[in-house]
Amino acid sequence: MTTESTSTVTAKIPAPATPYQGDIARYWNNEARPVNLRLGDVDGLYHHHYGIGAVDHAALGDPADSEYEKKLIAELHRLESAQAEFLMDHLGPIGSDDTLVDAGCGRGGSMVMAHRRFGCKVEGVTLSASQADFGNARARELRIEDHVRSRVCNMLDTPFDKGSIAASWNNESTMYVDLHDLFAEHSRFLEVGGRYVTITGCWNPRYGQPSKWVSQINAHFECNIHSRREYLRAMADNRLVPHTIVDLTPDTLPYWELRATSSLVTGIEKAFIESYRDGSFQYVLIAADRV
Numbered sequence: 001m002t003t004e005s006t007s008t009v010t011a012k013i014p015a016p017a018t019p020y021q022g023d024i025a026r027y028w029n030n031e032a033r034p035v036n037l038r039l040g041d042v043d044g045l046y047h048h049h050y051g052i053g054a055v056d057h058a059a060l061g062d063p064a065d066s067e068y069e070k071k072l073i074a075e076l077h078r079l080e081s082a083q084a085e086f087l088m089d090h091l092g093p094i095g096s097d098d099t100l101v102d103a104g105c106g107r108g109g110s111m112v113m114a115h116r117r118f119g120c121k122v123e124g125v126t127l128s129a130s131q132a133d134f135g136n137a138r139a140r141e142l143r144i145e146d147h148v149r150s151r152v153c154n155m156l157d158t159p160f161d162k163g164s165i166a167a168s169w170n171n172e173s174t175m176y177v178d179l180h181d182l183f184a185e186h187s188r189f190l191e192v193g194g195r196y197v198t199i200t201g202c203w204n205p206r207y208g209q210p211s212k213w214v215s216q217i218n219a220h221f222e223c224n225i226h227s228r229r230e231y232l233r234a235m236a237d238n239r240l241v242p243h244t245i246v247d248l249t250p251d252t253l254p255y256w257e258l259r260a261t262s263s264l265v266t267g268i269e270k271a272f273i274e275s276y277r278d279g280s281f282q283y284v285l286i287a288a289d290r291v
């Protein structure tokens with residue numbers, strides 16, 4: 001929907017902090033998978049996360065119908081937006097004067113949703129200049145650029161003042177960073193009493209070690225999935241006290257099972273489905289209070 005390639009915010013792009021961050025910037029600068037763009041085209045909210053909730057089979061109708069694929073795309077998108085709404089349900093009371101931070105903001109779909117829901121400012125950071133440009137162009141189209149801004153910035157080293165942010169989140173973006181470094185930074189810019197929320201995939205310590213499926217997901221996305229144990233330990237070490245933990249694994253499986261039947265498959269569907277089924281991988285929400 002938006003293809004502008006320049007923006008005032010991203011005009012000066014900082015050098016990557018590490019060679020790995022350079023790899024991740026390149027990865028997301030070059031990403032243009034139909035499974036993300038065609039879903040975003042449904043209503044202009046572009047996500048890079050997965051979905052939760054029951055599939056509405058009545059809305060999908062008959063697979064033999066010529067409109068079925070279009071309905072399937074709309075249904076996958078509805079489940080992805082439901083995931084972002086569920087994350088936002090856990091941010092606590094947010095007023096229009098507050099500022100939120102989306103750490104690893106992708107193309108900015110969640111930022112638009114948060115602004116629409118709370119009327120607040122939302123600051124997003126991504127390593128990818130194309131993503132930041134895309135998000136800023138979308139915000140201009142929606143005339144919300146005074147409230148919603150993406151910038152190219154390392155989430156481990158942000159410009160936000162100490163204690164200045166009411167709530168922050170990572171939506172499927174924690175697997176690219178060291179969790180101690182990440183939570184130290186959220187803890188620094190969050191106000192005391194503020195809320196931190198993540199939805200993430202993590203390997204399950206009860207399984208033992210990362211399964212072959214988890215290793216496949218890491219290789220596919222060039223990321224490094226952490227264990228559930230690591231999240232809780234790193235939060236505890238950084239004044240983030242878990243308030244709510246929800247195992248979303250059963251809620252995300254219908255999304256994956258539906259996606260696996262679509263024309264937009266990317267080849268990673270089997271690894272998610274098998275690892276969620278064998279218990280080696282979990283999809284979780286963790287909401288924590290900054291104390």
Ligand SMILES: C[S@@+](CC[C@H](N)C(=O)[O-])C[C@H]1O[C@@H](n2cnc3c(N)ncnc32)[C@H](O)[C@@H]1O
Nearest residue numbers: 047048049104105106126127154155171173176
């Ligand atoms: C899977 S996408 C998730 C995007 C978004 N949260 C969403 O839900 O649509 C991962 C994002 O993390 C970002 N990312 C990874 N490492 C980062 C870092 N060190 N600093 C800032 N962003 C980072 C990538 O640039 C990308 O935008």
Ligand SMILES: CC(C)=CCC/C(C)=C/COP(=O)(O)OP(=O)(O)O
Nearest residue numbers: 033035036047048049172200201221
């Ligand atoms: C839960 C885990 C382990 C997530 C890894 C991070 C990631 C790449 C998320 C989805 O991005 P995307 O929407 O660009 O991926 P896809 O193209 O597969 O939809």
Ligand SMILES: [Mg+2]
Nearest residue numbers: 035036048049
């Ligand atoms: Mg996607």
